[in-house]
Amino acid sequence: MKRTFTSLMAALSLALVLPVPAFSAGATIELDNTVDTGEVRYESYFEDFDSGVMPEGFHEGADSARPWKLDSTQSKSGSLSLRSGVIDHNQTSSVALDTDLPAGTLSFDYLELTESCCDVMELRINGKRYNFRKTGVSNQWQHIEVLIPNPTRRVEFTYRKDPVTIAREDAVWIDNIEFTDTISPTADANDPDGDGIPYDVEQQYAALDPYDADDGFEDYDNDGASNLSEINSGYSPDVANIFVRKNLFAFYPLGDISWDYRFSNGYIATVEGQSLSAHGRFRNDSSGGYEILERRGDGIYIMERGINDTDGSQTKYVYHQGLLKLPRHIRLGEDVYSSTDLTMTLSGGETFDTRVDVIVSLLEEYQLLSSSSSADTLMIGTSSRALSNSGDYVYGSSYQLLGLDVGTLAFLGDAPSDLVDMRVARIDNSIAGQASTSTSDKAVSRTTGIQSGGGGGGSTSLLFTGLLTGLLIWRRRMSA
Ligand SMILES: [Ca+2]
Ligand SMILES: [Ca+2]
Ligand SMILES: [Ca+2]
Ligand SMILES: [Ca+2]
Structure with a gap:
């Protein structure tokens, strides 16, 4: 069988590798730390899960079949980390952190013991998906950094299993979640959402959002071609085109x-x-x-x-x-x-x-x-x-x-x-x-x-x- x-x-x-756009660009990013209502409570944020209780602000995310839990079998430092729930094919396990932090850099340590493809961890910040860049091999702890342009209300980690294959422990772990209100020099400022479209290209079009990795798949102008197809083929994703067969x-x-x-x-x-x-x-x-x-x-x-x-x-x-x-x-x-x-x-x-x-x-x-x-x-x-x-x-x-x-x-x-x-x-x-x-x-x-x-x-x-x-x-x- x-x-x-x-x-x-x-x-x-x-x-499995998707084509990436034929662009290279430099970009300057400005953080938006203005707040419209209330005051931003900024204290440097660091969570290593070693207190032994689920930290304040964490709760199970929407559509989650099983909650994430504190776990002592793996940790990047200290004795505990946060592990995704035990889930079956086509299920998700997600944890959300409701917070109130300014723009800056989110970093965390991340371990996946899963099949080599297709079962994925998704990161959403204020509801928008980020492709985070993996920095190492999948069975070792990796350090992840992503730029956050606006004050952060919610960070959500979701482990999602595809329809087939059980492998290794079928789980992911996170540890040492940290926010700073500055741009980390090692974070990718050219493509903060990791979708392959450079920041300054995304800035040129209403169809694109430099902090949303899913916008390439959308068809903003309803002409039948996705925003990413249009950008890579030299068409405007903002204006409907007629394409030749x-x-x-x-x-x-x-x-x-x-x-x-x-x-x-x-x-x-x-x-x-x-x-x-x-x-x-x-x-x-x-x-x-x-x-x-x-x-x-x-x-x-x-x-x-x-x-x-x-x-x-x-x-x-x-x-x-x-x-x-x-x-x-x-x-x-x-x-x-x-x-x-x-x-x-x-x-x-x-x-x-x-x-x-x-x-x-x-x-x-x-x-x-x-x-x-x-x-x-x-x-x-x-x-x-x-x-x-x-x-x-x-x-x-x-x-x-x-x-x-x-x-x-x-x-x-x-x-x-x-x-x-x-x-x-x-x-x-x-x-x-x-x-x-x-x-x-x-x-x-x-x-x-x-x-x-x-x-x-x-x-x-x-x-x-x-x-x-x-x-x-x-x-x-x-x-x-
Ligand atoms: Ca991008
Ligand atoms: Ca984007
Ligand atoms: Ca289109
Ligand atoms: Ca178009």
């Missing part, structure tokens, strides 16, 4: 093509593509396995996939109605839904049937620029879920950057990789179930400049080189 579960995760190509067939050429991808450790993986004899059918092979694709009138679907396991065996996935890989048309902010039955065959011959739901979204549009050229690229997000044999959903998500006429330029997530070379022998535009108009000559002319005549290596064109240079610049800005 464990094996089935892990294999399902692989089928959903789990990748993109033809993804032009961003995902298929046929006798090979692509080389380089991982961060320098390893290069080659994907070898070929047209199959059936119209609109394609096969891509790599050291990790293979996939069989079908291009239909409305999109490109995965029909079958084999994923090599580390022990040399292979798990086979057959998607009966086809798993949507890319819809033919999509515009910024649009989500395209699809689902299929899946039969999974483990290397031992054991089979498992389930259903997979998938949502493909166009998250961002970029023009990659280099000194010699520019190229259209699209950030595509895929979220999927499948029912495991224990009746729980397994979720997966992945992100890829597509380049016009090229295909996947970069995979993001757990094992990011970038395209470093591409060889085109023959492009095949055939569509399953449609009359043969496989005009490969015409197709090749569409990519003039990229093809290098098959065989090993070969000369990549100036246009293609420019695109890869643009990719490098984009990567650098992403990590800035």
Whole structure:
């Protein structure tokens, strides 16, 4: 059963890192310590929970299934700390501190003994969520600092469990909560809410709040694209736009093509593509396995996939109605839904049937620029879920950057990789179930400049080189 579960995760190509915006900026923050009513009682605040009783101001938060409690099994200093309650899947345990403190810096020590992903601690200050930056590995105490712009009334810590997996102690601890009324030099003033959008960019738009990490997901101007998608794609999140539908067939050429991808450790993986004899059918092979694709009138679907396991065996996935890989048309902010039955065959011959739901979204549009050229690229997000044999959903998500006429330029997530070379022998535009108009000559002319005549290596064109240079610049800005 464990094996089935892990294999399902692989089928959903789990990748967890979200794209961050291509901005870098400096910022100056001013604290607002003015108070409209009453007086602010400022005394330096420090709580280490070592008194043995729940300190004044702490109470159980809303929607909490079990309260946080003083705990002696873990502490950063002294003998006690505050531990989240014992909760089940899909439950939360939260504790709120009602207080009356000026703007400044909140710091605390934090320990998580949980599964490596997906079960999270949320921090809300005056009701708004902050992404706090983790400073170390998850099984050690970490020191967290966040900037608070306005007088603080309420700080809430919430531990939230996702639908699956029990791991380690399934709990989080906090200790040494401290407020100061100054800006800590080590806190992140460029992005106090940790949402990836710099402070001075957030200040420019009514749609954004530099002290709310959830605002990127909202659609302030109701034009169908989230605030974050718009910022990253160069649109205003304050003003409704009309977005052009993109033809993804032009961003995902298929046929006798090979692509080389380089991982961060320098390893290069080659994907070898070929047209199959059936119209609109394609096969891509790599050291990790293979996939069989079908291009239909409305999109490109995965029909079958084999994923090599580390022990040399292979798990086979057959998607009966086809798993949507890319819809033919999509515009910024649009989500395209699809689902299929899946039969999974483990290397031992054991089979498992389930259903997979998938949502493909166009998250961002970029023009990659280099000194010699520019190229259209699209950030595509895929979220999927499948029912495991224990009746729980397994979720997966992945992100890829597509380049016009090229295909996947970069995979993001757990094992990011970038395209470093591409060889085109023959492009095949055939569509399953449609009359043969496989005009490969015409197709090749569409990519003039990229093809290098098959065989090993070969000369990549100036246009293609420019695109890869643009990719490098984009990567650098992403990590800035
Ligand atoms: Ca921000
Ligand atoms: Ca924000
Ligand atoms: Ca919008
Ligand atoms: Ca807009």
